[in-house]
Structures are given as C-alpha cells and as structure tokens.
Amino acid sequence: MKIEYVDTSRPLTLKRYGEDGNQALVTESVRTIIQDVRQRGDEAVFAYTKTFDGADLTDLFVSADEVRSAYERVDCDVVTAIQKAAKNIREYHGHQQQKSWMMTREDGTMLGQKVTPLDSAGIYVPGGTAAYPSTILMDTIPALVAGVERIVMASPPDENGQLHPAVLVAAAELGIQTIVKAGGAQAIAVLAYGTESLEPVDKIVGPGNQFVAAAKREVYGHVDIDMIAGPSEIVVLADESARADYIAADLLSQAEHDVQASAILVTNSESLATQVREQVERQLQGLPRETIARQAIADYGAIYVTDSIKQAVDVVNTLAPEHLEVLTEQPFEWLGSIKHAGAIFLGEYSAEAVGDYFAGTNHVLPTNGTARFSSPLSVDDFMKKSSVIHYSKKALVDNSQHITALARVEGFEAHARAVEIRKRKERDDDE
Template sequence: MRVIPANQYQAKRSVDSGTKEQQDAVKAILADVKERGDAALREYTERFDRVALQDFRVSEAEFAEASALVSPEVKQALVEAAANIRDFHERQVRQSWFSTKESGTILGQIIRPLKRAGLYVPGGTAAYPSSVLMNAIPAKIAGVPEVVITTPPGADGKVNPAILVAAQIAGVTDIYKVGGAQAIAALTYGTEQIKAVDKIVGPGNIFVALAKREVFGLVSIDMVAGPSEIAVLADDTANPRYVAADLLSQAEHDPMSAAVLVTTSTALADAVALEVERQLVDLPRKSIAEASIQNHGAIILVENLDEGFAVINAIAPEHLEIMIADPFEHLGKVENAGAIFLGPYSSEPVGDYFAGSNHVIPTNGTARFSSPLSVDDFIKKSSVVSYSKQDLLANGHKIVALAEQEGLAAHGRAISERLRDFKREE
C-alpha cells in the first residue's frame, strides 16, 4: 500500500451515470414493461437470464426446497442476526405527536408506514442473504404491510436458496424472479403479476442503478450506491494484523472499493503495509482485493489525531473504524461517517452481518448528507392543522397581509371569507 502525507490524499467522488447505450437501453426497457407488463418481463428474462418463466412468484415448494439446501449453522446465524437487527431498528421507531393549545388549535405530525415496499436483491455470485435481512427488516419494523422482493433467477429458473431462507426469516414471502431494469420497471408501474410499490430499495448493477435514477419521483428510491469504502483511524495501540484484515475485508468487495488507513504511527503504517501483503497471498478473492488496494488503497500519515479526524471527515467514509487508545473520548470529532466501529473487536464484518446496525450505508462521500438505511426510510409523515376559531379571529388579518404581500389574493380571500362571518356574528 502506498503511504502518503495527509495533504496529498484526494478522496474520489464520482457517480457512475453509465454509457449513452446503457441509458437508452434502460429507458427502452422501462417504457416496454410499462406498456406490455408481464409479456415484456418474460422476454427480458429470457434474453438476460436465459430462462423462460410463466409465473414469476416463488412457490411454496421452492421455499421448502431452498430451506433443505442451507446448512443449519447458517440458518441459525441468520436467525440470530435477524433478532439483533430487529432490536436495533426497533429503537428507531418514532411516534406521531400532537400539540394542543389552550386556544383550541391542535397541530401535529402523523407517522405512518408506506403501504408497499420493493426490495431488489442481486443474483449470481453477489447474492447476499445478509442484505435481505438488512433491507427487509427495517421495512417490517416500520409496519409496511406489503414487502416484496424481486431478484434475477439463475439459468435453472431458481433463486439462490440462502436468499429465500433469509427472506422467510425476515418475514417476506412475496418474491418474484425478475431482475435488472425490468424488475425496477415492474415495481414502479406494476404488471399483471407484480403490484406497483411506493419505494424501491436495494443494490444492483449499473442497469438497476440507472433504472432507479430514472423512476425517481414516480416512486421513492434509496440512495444510488457507489463502491464500498472503509477508513481506519488508528494509533500505535492498534494491532496491525487486525487493521490489515479489516482493510482487506472491504477491498475484496470490488476492484473499485476503497480501503484507507489514517494513522499517527509510522510503525503501524509499515506493519500494516506488510500485513496486507502477507494476508493477500492466499485470499480467494485475491485479484479483486489486490486491484482495490493498488488503485484505491492508501495509508495516510497524520501529525496527530485531530488531523486524522479532519482527513476522515473530508473522506466521509461509509465505514469508519477507530482503533485508538480512547475511542469514545474522540467519538464527538467524527462529523461524517456512515457507520462508526470503535475499538479492536468492532471489525467491520461484525456490523455487516451480526451486531444489528444496518449495513446499507452511504458511500462515495455521501455520508456528508445521507444516513444508513433505517426505519425512517419506510415511513411518511403528514402534518395536521386543526385551527380554532379563536386563533383565526386573532391572526386572520396577519395571514391576509402575508398573502397580499405575495400577490396571492385568493389565499387572502379564503381567510377574509371567514373573518367576514365572524364580524357578522358579533
């Protein structure tokens, strides 16, 4: 890993907008599915997934078959992870509130779950049951009555069994074997077999990302995810083997993933660089991790922890590990980070799989303004105004003055119409 001083590091910031051809292909697929529904879904599924399907919905028999294919150990781990995720996300649930005034006026904010949420789950080698839990459970906890999943089928017309097991554990039984931009189209516009949803979440390839971007506004979407990132802030108390292993756990995701160590210790910097080389040797996903480390990995030397936190806040990493002597003492210095892992045992995979916090976290520097997926993403708020006669009598003329100042006479008259009646009653 290259070692560089703080002032020479520049976090990359980019949004993959796809090629013109990809954009046009996505627009055509969206329009076609909107127009022709399931018939179009069947054609695209045959073309892209190489399988002919009549019914898209996963059957009871397929769930049973899947359950038999997943080891009891993995099942048990998924069940426990789901319980932890539920526990964490239940703490995010918010209440509606009302404020009642002596004047008779009542103001409030009602919080309700969305009616129907769609979760896109990638297929193939990137089929992650943990992501099913992370996306579906917050929706269920929010109270969304209908949570559905779309996922591309394999060439055998089936879905990765661990995906089905995780879906069942999360309480999702409505699963449709459709992938790509055509799945986003089905979730947006609805087809004969798949009802339209209010929100689409979940990661996908460039076609899925472009399709989500395109339907944004017709339906709610989660963030446009970029490559995964980790930044580790460490001092000389950190264990270089742990630091290196954690950096590599991020690097193995994608050649575009970024793994960065920010440290006050040149000794640690050297040791981590060595450890990364040593641990890379026999990694199954060595070529991916190596490309990531070479192109987007860096060890940044800083003078002191304050400079370290400044570097971290400029990066706004998706994952931040703080491996220093007193991590809690410095927690308040973190301004921008999606998820913060403190101390030697909070290895990022603990959060990816098990602790209970969400692993869908803002990437690409967007932790400056975005948040991990949460129950908040599956609710909507309505304001409530019940204005009393007494308050309208006292304040009506002010409202009229403001409306007239803005040249919106009909707004003023809606109030005057009432005020006139009050006068008459006197």
Template structure:
C-alpha cells in the same frame, strides 16, 4: 497500497459511475418495454440477460422449503439471530404520531403513516447477499409496511440462492419474484400483470439497476444511488497491523471499485499494514477483485497527530469508519461524517455487515456528509395536522391575509377574510 503523508486537504480516488450513454439508453428502452408489454417483456429480458427461460416469475412456497433443506443446519439459527438483532435495533427508531393543543384552541400535530408497499432488490451475480435481505426488509416491517415485494435475478438453474430465500422467509417476505436488472426495477415501479407496483424501491444492484432507480425516481421513491463500498480505518500505534489489513481487505473483496483507506498517526503501522495487505492478498479467494481495488482505490495516509487524522476522516466522510486507537470511544464526538462508526479493535466492520443490528445500507461516495443509514423512517411518511379554532383565526386571520398579499396572492387573503367578516356580524 501507497503511503502518503497528509498535507492540507485530502481527497481519495472514488469510483463514481453515472453510466455510459449506451447504458442509459438501454435502461430507458427496458423500462419502456416493461411498461408497454408487462410480464412478457420481463420474461424476455430475464432469458436474454440471465440465460434462463421461466414460465412463472413468482417463487413458490415449495422453493422456499427446498431452500431450508439445502442450507447447513447451523446457518439457519445464525440468520434468525441476526434478524432478531436487526429487529431489536430498528425497533428503537420508531417514531409516533403526536398532537399538541394551545391555549387558544389551536391543535397542531404530526401523523406518522407507514408506506403501503415497498420493493426490495437483492443482487445476484458474483455473490448472494442474505444480509441485504434482512437489512432492507426488517426496518420496513418495523415501520409497519404491509406489502413487501422482493426481486432478485435467478441463476441459470432458474432458482434463487438458498440463503436469500431463507433470509426472506425469516424476515417475513411473502411475495418474491425471480427477476433482476432494470426490468425488475421497472416492474416494481410501474407494475405488470402479475407484479403490482410499489411506492418505494430499496436495495443495491449493478450499474443498470442504479440507472433504472434513478430513472423511475419521482414516480416512486428510492433509498439511494449506492456507490462501491468504502472503509476508512483511523488507527494509532496501538493497533495490530494484521487486523487492520484484514479489515481493509474485507471491503476490497466486494468490488474492484471499492475503496479501502487507513489514516494513522504511526508511520511504523503504515508500513506494517502495507506489508500485511500484500501478504494476506495472496490467499484470498477473491484475490483479483481485492487486488484491483487496493491498487486503484486503496491508500494509507500518515498524519502528524490525532487531530489532523480526525480532520482527514471528516473530509473523507466514509461509508464505514473503524476507530482503532487508545481510548477510541473518546474520539466519537469529534467524528462528524461517517455512515457507520465501529469503535475498538473488536468491532470489525463485518460485525455490522451481518450481526450487530444497525443497518448496513449506508451512504457512499462522501454522501455521509448529509445522508444517514437506511432506517425505519425511510419507510414512513409524515402528515401535518392543523386544526384552528375560531379564537385562533380571530387572533391571527388578519396577519395571515397580510402575509398572503405580500406574496401577491389575493385569493389566499380572501379565503381567510371571508371567515373573519362573519365574526363581525
């Protein structure tokens, strides 16, 4: 990791992958094929990309029971406890419908309604993510979504990972399909003979999944187009270099394009962390991935003081931010842009990834400037309620008609005035 002294605006190298023209065309073809041929296209693409021939896409109850048998007995209660924490946290995000009545009889309000159906994509490939199941499904459940469909690419044995199936069962998913890639997104968006379409699709995936989500957006809603994982650690001389290095590597092992950044006021800590990262890399099972990430997207910035360091953090707007300083909680109010904020040396980023309760589906690529973590409101929609009384229309009708004519919309004005004329008879 290079050590750089802060000078003016800071920008980090981020991997923003919008796909090649070839990839975008491939995704469009897959979506068109699924819309035209349904399950047959999904099965054909599953055989082509996942190297497995399936007679049935839907996961049977017996497969879930087998997954419990495969799991280490100590892991099931851990997943259950994590699910309980996530449920408890998201329950506090619930919004209720409301109504107000004014003196002239006007009734205004907002009706909060859960989405009818949601599709959750769970990636396969280099790692299986039961935590992603919990983080996507549980807030939808809390929001009141009745139908939640999970899709995930099968292994060459035709199965989904045991941890993914157990997590889905604990979270309450009753409809699971062994399908991944762009074909899964197309099936969720437009439906097939066996898979009914949904209203929203959430969950991370590879570039083909991301491009497919972008392509179907508008016909269905999506959560976000997620980029590679990011962590920024804000630390002073009180931090422990071995702990900071471990936290930086916890994100680097995700993806060769992940970004790991330390912002510190201590040049001594910067050098110690630099050495620790190199030392710890040597024993990581995913060393090649983490090392490539650190080399291409890792950085250590040394600021002249804490205020300059905080400004650097706000410029970066990271997905994950750890504050490891003296009196770390006192700095919280100065942080304007971060997806999730971890305060103090004991709040290592994986605490949030798996167990604490807040959602780990977070804005990346600097979008924390204007975006929020996945939450209960993402699975609800709001309807305005307007009930004007006769008195209210008498008081305001002519103003409304004048406003309509200001915009050149005569029929709008007359729609109100038709009623006003009857009041004078």
C-alpha cells in the same frame, strides 16, 4: 498500497467512484428496458431474464415448493445464524420507531404530526451466482418494524431459473411471500410500474450494479428509493496502539467486494503505515477473491499519514466514509469529533463484518461521500408524516391580519380573502 503524507496547506486529493465514468450508454439502455417492461409486462421480463441470466421462465414468481426445498438445502447453522441476526436487527430497529403527536396552544390551536407506514415496499437483492441473505434482513426488517403491510422481493435467478436457497430461507423467515424472479433494470421496472401479474410498490430499496442504480434513478419520483449507492468503502482511523494485521484484514474485507471498492487507512504513525502496507500484501496472497481485492487496493486504496490524530479525524470527515473503524487507544474519545460517517465501529473487536451481518445496525449505508448529508437505512425510511392543523375561531381572528399580510406581499389575493371571509362571518355573527 501507496502512502501519502497529508499536507495541511493544500486540499486532500480524493478519487471518488464514478467521477471519470460515462453513464450515458447505461442510462439509455436502462430507459429502453423500463419502457419495454411498462409496455409488454411479464413478456418483456421473461425476455430480459433469458438474455441476461440465461433462464427460460414461464412464471414470474418463486413457488412455495421452491421455498420448502430451500430449507432442505441450507445448513442448519446458516438457518440459525439468519434467525439470530434477524432478532438482533429487529431489536435495534425497534428503538427507531416514531409516534404521532399533537401540541396545543392557549388560543385553541392544535398542531401535530401523523406518522403512517408506507403501504408497500420492494426489496431488490442482487443474485445470480452470489447469495446475499444479509441484504434481505437489512432491507426488510426496518419495513416490517415500520408496519409496511405488503413487501415484494425481486432477485435475479441462475440459469436454471432458481434463487439461491439461503436467499429464499431468509425471505421465508421474514414472511415475504411474493418473490419475483427478475434482476437488473427490468426488476426495478416491475417493482415501480407493475405488470399484469404484480401491483407496483411505493418504495424500492436495495443495492445493485450500475444498471440497477441507473434504473432506481430513472423511476425516482414515480416511486421513492432509498439511495443511489456506489461500491463499498472503509476507512480505518488508527494510532500506534493498533494492530497492523487487524487493519489489513479489515481493509481487505471491503476490497474483496468490488474492483472499485475503497479501502483507506488514516494514521499518525508512519511505522504503522508501513506495517499495514506489508500486511495487506501478505494477506492478499491466496485470498479467494485476490484479483478483485488487489485491483481495488491498487485503484482505490490509500494510506494517509498525518501529524496528529486530531488531523486524522479532519481527514476522516473529509472522506465521509461508508464504514469507519476507530482503532485508537481511547476510541470513544474521538466519537464526538466525527461528523461524517455512515457507521462508526469503535475498538479493535468491532470489525466491520460484525455490522455487515449480525450486530443489529443496518448495513445499507451512504457511500461516495454522501455521509455528509445522508444516513443509514432505517425505520423512518418506510414511514411518511402528515402535518395536522386545527385552527380555532379565536386563533383565526387574532392572526388574520398577519396571514393576509403575508399572502398579499406574495401576490395571492385569494389566499387573503379565504381568511377574511371567515373573519367577516364571525364579526357578522357577533353583531
């Protein structure tokens, strides 16, 4: 793991995911799949599922029997963990609910905002050989809290046409009844455009590989999406009081996700930097996903040494990471200075894994520097807002001159006349 000394006289050199990648072939392939699903519906989905997942399906949906069987195959401790995590996530997101509101003015004008949940949402869950019940909880619970009535889940099956039992249990615990056995671009197409077996949804959320990300980008505008997420990231901001073994463990917790995952330490302690580098190498050995984590550390891992913690905070704000751990002697002291981070973990016991699974905050977070302008998935992502306007007679008459002046300076005479005809009508009535 390389150590780099930050030089304030020149910009920080960053290696962002995807900057040197060629997405043209992926985009072309995704467009072909989406168009095929729109034209052939279920038949196309079955064909792609056979090609990409090795499953020969005749039914698009998970059956009630499969869900019942899943409970028999999942350890009771896992079911309990899912239930408790769901409770924590629901409690946290309950504080994000917004209400409609109205304001009035002395002239009788009433203005407001009507807050309405989306009618439907699609939850994409990566699958195949892996299981991500936490993704279901994080993506679905904000929608439920918002009041979304129809939720459809899609996830790729294994070669036997089955979804992982823990995934089915998590879905069942949240009351998801429609579960589509499809992954990749074909699943995004099903959710966005529907087939003869399924009505389309209004919004699609959930992580996935480059084909899923490209498909979400293609359907955006016809439906809404949460974000285009890249590989996982962690930045640890630490001073000399931090434990090197904790830091190394947390860096590897993200590096094991993907060969393109990013794991970075920013510190003002040269001694800590050296210790962490040694700990990373020691903890890598024997890790079940050692090959993946080692590649991620080699390509997207770094240790930045700064002159001070204040300078280290500046580096963090430049990185704008998905996950940020603050392992300093007084972590809350620096919270106000941190401008750009998807989730901020304060103190040595706030391991990033706590947020991934159980604390209650959402783990769907902005990546690849987009924390500069975007936020974690929330209840607000499943709500839409309508402006409400009631203008009184007095308000129209008193303000007509200002309205028509703005309309005419923009060249819209009909706009101006739409106001003036009402003003004349009121004047004629008064006479």
